[in-house]
Amino acid sequence: MNFRRAFLACLLCLYPLYTVSAQDIPPGDMLDAMVRQITGKPVPTAITFDRRSxxxxxxxRLQPALMNLIRNGSTARTFSVLVDSIVGADSPKVFFATLSRVAVDADGSGRAYHPExxxxxxxCQRMTASDGRPGLSGICALDQFSSGGAYVFSGTQKLSRDAFVSNWLSMWPKIRDKQLRPVxxxxxxxxxxxxFYFFHWHDRGLTAFFKDNIIPRDNDGYPCRYQAADGLRNGYFISSTTLEANTRPRAxxxxxxxxxxxxxxxFVVLPKGGFGKVRIGDIAIVQFKNRVVYAIVGDAGPATKLGEGSIGLNARLLGKFGEPFLNMKATWTLDIDSGGPVSILVLGDTHGRLNGNxxxxxxxxxxxxxxxxxxxAGDPLARFEACRAMAPVNPAR
Known part of the structure; x- marks a missing residue:
């Protein structure tokens, strides 16, 4: 018996000191197999900068630099960027990059994920809301569960496509009605x-995993959902962003x-949420073709990835803001990978200027x-345009 299985066996022996029972948890060897598929081993990551000719x-007046995204001690990806300095732990404070592709990020949207x-x-069907603005009727999530860190297993097999859907739709009412206990x-x-938190349906051998840094939990441990008072978002899962407003939670x-x-x-997404003095909540200026959008750093992405923007950012850059998007397929049309590069300037240490608004x-x-x-002095975009002219375009990979 390995350490994990021994730990689990010991935990169940102590029940009811703990709040889980054998019915709430898969057998130790099966759980261990599932965990390996969704977590893997911890991967040490880092971001470093080197001078570039x-x-x-x-x-x-920004320095050419190489931005190195490092995983397990080796460079996973390198970007040619511009920064104000690479000297010292607080550097850089200003970051400029031009990317050939900016993918769309739905996390934080009130319609990102729906259990049905x-x-x-x-x-969804287009409609006119009571306030006269265009709206939607029906259920049409803007992203799929896999983007939200949600997985379903039958035994130790991670399900996908039709098998995933049919088993999830059978399991969801059990979770919704709190017939399965969260762990x-x-x-x-x-x-x-x-x-990670999960639900296990012993009779069917099904286990569903969630990540609460994407789909947070309520006080009882169940996935948070929007309610009727939230209008068109009613019934969708609440999905999170790294940047949070200071708002009072529900009961x-x-x-x-x-x-x-x-x-x-x-908003733009940065790897691990920032580097140097470039942090979550800082001001960002983004340009695509002749459109300039004023944004912030709103979310933290994978440590070895650069090039994601919110629906609100990409829609503005493409001139589509205000259009209702009908489902994930429509959301994907906001990926920017043609028609010219996207330039992003992040001004570090500016998050406090927004005062939480x-x-x-x-x-x-x-x-x-x-x-x-x-x-x-002069044209506020002149320096930005000068940096855009000298910044290499980083190809999509």
Missing amino acids: GSTGSVC DPLGRGV VLADVVPDVPRE DGCAPNRYLDAEVVP YSPLNIESVAREELSRWSG
């Missing part, structure tokens, strides 16, 4: 990320307005002021 430019549309295949994975399996512990609404708020109007107002301060 080239001129700083008399107008841009796990693959984002539903199609925090780290409470029964040592040395795993604490954000059940869920906070539907705590996270950035990806459909509305223009993450409305698009306040973001734009503060971002314009910060861009003018960074640019100096």
Whole structure:
């Protein structure tokens, strides 16, 4: 018996000191097999910067650099970027990159994930809401469960496509009606990320996993959902962003307005949430073709990936903001991978200027002021354009 199985056996011997029973947890060897498929081994990551040959430019005044995304001691990806400095732990403070592709990120949207549309295949009907604005009727999630860190296993087999859908739809009512008990994975399996929680349906041999840093839990441990008071979002899972507003939660512990609404708020995603003095919540200026969007750093992505933007950001860059998106297929049309590169300027150490107000109007107002301060006298975009002219385009990989 390995350590994990021994730990689990000991835990069950102590029941009811703990709040789980044998019916709530798969057999130890099966759980261990599932855990290996969804967590793997911890992967040490880091971000470093090296000097790159080239001129700083008399107008841009940023240094050419190589941004190295490191995994397990080896460089996984390298980007050619511009920064103000690479010296010291607090460097850089200003970051500029031009990317050939910016994928769309739905996390934080009120319609990102719905328990009855796990693959984002539903199609809503267009309608006019009571306030006269265009709206939607029906269920049409903007993303699929796999993007939300949700998995379903039959035994030790991780399910996909039709098998995933049919088994999930059988299991969901049991979770919804609290007939299955939630279990925090780290409470029964040592040395795993604490954000995982799961439900086990003993009679069917099904186990569903979630990540609470994407789909948070309520006070009883069940996935948070929007309610009737939330209008068109009613019934969808609440999905989170790394940047959070200071809002009071509901009585059940869920906070539907705590996270950035990806459909509305223009934000970029940075690996691990930041580096140097470039952090979550900082001001970002993004340009695609002749469109400039004022945004913030709103979410943390994989440590070895760069190039994601919210629905609200990409829709503005493409001139589609305000259009209702009918499902995940429509969301994917917001991936920017043709028609010209996207340039992103992040002004570090500016998050405090927003005073916790993450409305698009306040973001734009503060971002314009910060861009003018960074640019100096004259055209606020002149320095940005100078950096754009000298920044290499990083190909999509």
